[in-house]
Each structure stands twice: as C-alpha cells, then as structure tokens.
Amino acid sequence: MLINCAAYQAGSKIADLPVEAISEYVSHPDCFVWVALKDATPEELQEMQVEFGLHELAVEDARKGHQRPKVEEYGNMLFCVLHALDMDEAGELEVGEVAIFVGANFVLSVRNRSRIGFLNVRARAEREPHLLQHGSGFVLYALMDAVVDRYFEIVHRLEGELEGIEERLFSANNSARLNIEELYALKRKLVTVSHAAVPLLEAIAHLYGGRVPGVCVGMQEYYRDVYDHLERIVKSVESVREMLAAAIQVSLAMISLDESAVSKKLAAYAALFAVPTMIAGVYGMNFEHMPELKFAYGYPVALLSMVVLDVALWWKFKRVGWL
Structure with missing residues (x-):
C-alpha cells in the first residue's frame, strides 16, 4: 500500500x-x-x-x-x-x-x-x-x-x-x-x-x-x-x-532454600514422633521378663519421659530455626 x-x-x-x-x-x-x-x-x-x-x-x-x-x-x-x-x-x-x-x-x-x-x-x-x-x-x-x-x-x-x-x-x-x-x-x-x-x-x-x-x-x-x-x-x-x-x-x-526449609520441618516433626514411638515400642513388647513391668509408676513415668523428650527436642529445633 x-x-x-x-x-x-x-x-x-x-x-x-x-x-x-x-x-x-x-x-x-x-x-x-x-x-x-x-x-x-x-x-x-x-x-x-x-x-x-x-x-x-x-x-x-x-x-x-x-x-x-x-x-x-x-x-x-x-x-x-x-x-x-x-x-x-x-x-x-x-x-x-x-x-x-x-x-x-x-x-x-x-x-x-x-x-x-x-x-x-x-x-x-x-x-x-x-x-x-x-x-x-x-x-x-x-x-x-x-x-x-x-x-x-x-x-x-x-x-x-x-x-x-x-x-x-x-x-x-x-x-x-x-x-x-x-x-x-x-x-x-x-x-x-x-x-x-x-x-x-x-x-x-x-x-x-x-x-x-x-x-x-x-x-x-x-x-x-x-x-x-x-x-x-x-x-x-x-x-x-x-x-x-x-x-x-x-x-x-x-527455591532451594524453600525446599530445604520444608525438609528440615519434616525431619523435625519426624524426630518428635520418633521419640514417643520408640519408647512405646519398647514397652509394647510382650516379653515376660522386663525390669519395669512390675514398677507401679511405670506408665506415668513413660508418658512423662515422652513429653519431656519431645519438649526438649521441640525447643532445640525451634532454636535452630527448623520449626
């Protein structure tokens, strides 16, 4: 044109x-x-x-x-x-x-x-x-x-x-x-x-x-x-x-930092679940001769141990920025 x-x-x-x-x-x-x-x-x-x-x-x-x-x-x-x-x-x-x-x-x-x-x-x-x-x-x-x-x-x-x-x-x-x-x-x-x-x-x-x-x-x-x-x-x-x-x-x-942060959180939560799972697993075994089976306060002591260890781990992970 x-x-x-x-x-x-x-x-x-x-x-x-x-x-x-x-x-x-x-x-x-x-x-x-x-x-x-x-x-x-x-x-x-x-x-x-x-x-x-x-x-x-x-x-x-x-x-x-x-x-x-x-x-x-x-x-x-x-x-x-x-x-x-x-x-x-x-x-x-x-x-x-x-x-x-x-x-x-x-x-x-x-x-x-x-x-x-x-x-x-x-x-x-x-x-x-x-x-x-x-x-x-x-x-x-x-x-x-x-x-x-x-x-x-x-x-x-x-x-x-x-x-x-x-x-x-x-x-x-x-x-x-x-x-x-x-x-x-x-x-x-x-x-x-x-x-x-x-x-x-x-x-x-x-x-x-x-x-x-x-x-x-x-x-x-x-x-x-x-x-x-x-x-x-x-x-x-x-x-x-x-x-x-x-x-x-x-x-x-x-992106790598975000993925690393997610991995850290997952690892931290896995550790928090792993401690009580380990304790419950040990005392859930049906062996006849176990030292703590006859202990009158064994159940509350086991629960308290789970809580104390998880709180300690949670505080540690929070301090280092994993949670």
Missing part, C-alpha cells in the same frame, strides 16, 4: 507524485523522490523496481522478508534492512521489518508487519531543509535514527519489568515458578532486541568509516551518531542480561 510519494529539491518539497510520474523526477539530477510503502504487494514492488531500477536480489529480500538487519551495496544503491520493534499493552514484543532502498536521487522504504509509521520522520526532515538538501543520504539517516531510538524505549521498559520481578523475589507471596517463567520470557525479549541491534553495529560502521558509499558522503557524523546510540543500546541490553542471569540464580536459590 502506498503511504506517501513526494519529490524534493534543494531541501524543499516540490510536489506529491503519482507513481507514474516518479521516473520523470528521478531523471533530474538535482531532485530526489521519497516513497513510502506499507505491506507492499509483489506487484507494487515490481512497479518500484521498474521505476527506480532496483536490483532484483534486493527486491527479492524485501518481498520475502524475515531478513537479518543489514546494509548491502548494489552498485550505486544501498539496500538496508532494519527491525522495527514495538511493545503492545500486554507487554509483548512485536517485530516488524523495514526495507530501505537508497539511490543518489531516491529513497524507497517498505514497512512490513509494523504499526510504527514514519510520517513524523518525513515531517522532521521537511522542517530541516538545510539537512534535507543532502538528499537521500539524510533521509536514510533520519529513518535509521527513528527506528533505533525506539530501541531505547523498549530497553527502558524491559529494565522496568526486571525491577518489578526483582521486587517480588523476596516478597511473602512469592511464586518461584511464576518468577522463573517471567524471567525467561524477559530473556527472550532481550534476545530479540539484541538480534535487532547487534548486526546493525557493523553494518552502520561502514557508512561513516573507511570507504563511505556515495549516497552517505557528507553525512558521516550523523551515521556515527546512530552507531553511538546502537552501542549504548547493546551495552544496556548486556547489562540487563547480566542482571537477569543474577535474578534467575537468586530465584533458583530461593
């Missing part, structure tokens, strides 16, 4: 275009065309391939989707794949994909499975004509910056989830199983963010260092800024993962 199609010249928008007019403006060296598609059909991609002269392998990747984040060069054209991350109200992480084709005088963004739009990016670019006059190189930076900045919000929310779980680890109504399930769910989300951010580090490094692609010349410091943001995000993810690993270990330790 076509979202927007416009032509720009010298940092200013000159016209909204129908698709049929794209080739006319692309042919002008001092203009560039910015097209945005959402959930594009194969027919729409085929039409854009003809209008912009896109490489067939890049178009195939955009059509199939589910690509690893990357930046590839096809002659004078760049093909970029970014993962657009979003979190719904239930806290579930949604992963969309943005394929961006960048040439000297065109930018084509294809957004798939993502609710995140780029109208605000276009509005920002149009408010900054001194940067927009850099052409497609600045538009690519603006799109990358918008996608990467969303990662900060996602990481911040994941940090909040971890803090909430940590607070519940030591609560009286703590459910160890629920904590473990939530921690592993959080771990999967962190892996998703890592898979979106880490591959871009190396890819974006090629846009400002070494042999810089022609469309990025003059914008190196801006791409370096995106790289710095990604580096901070990756470090934040690693920090949260380390805290998560520690939280998992603490949760498992809490």
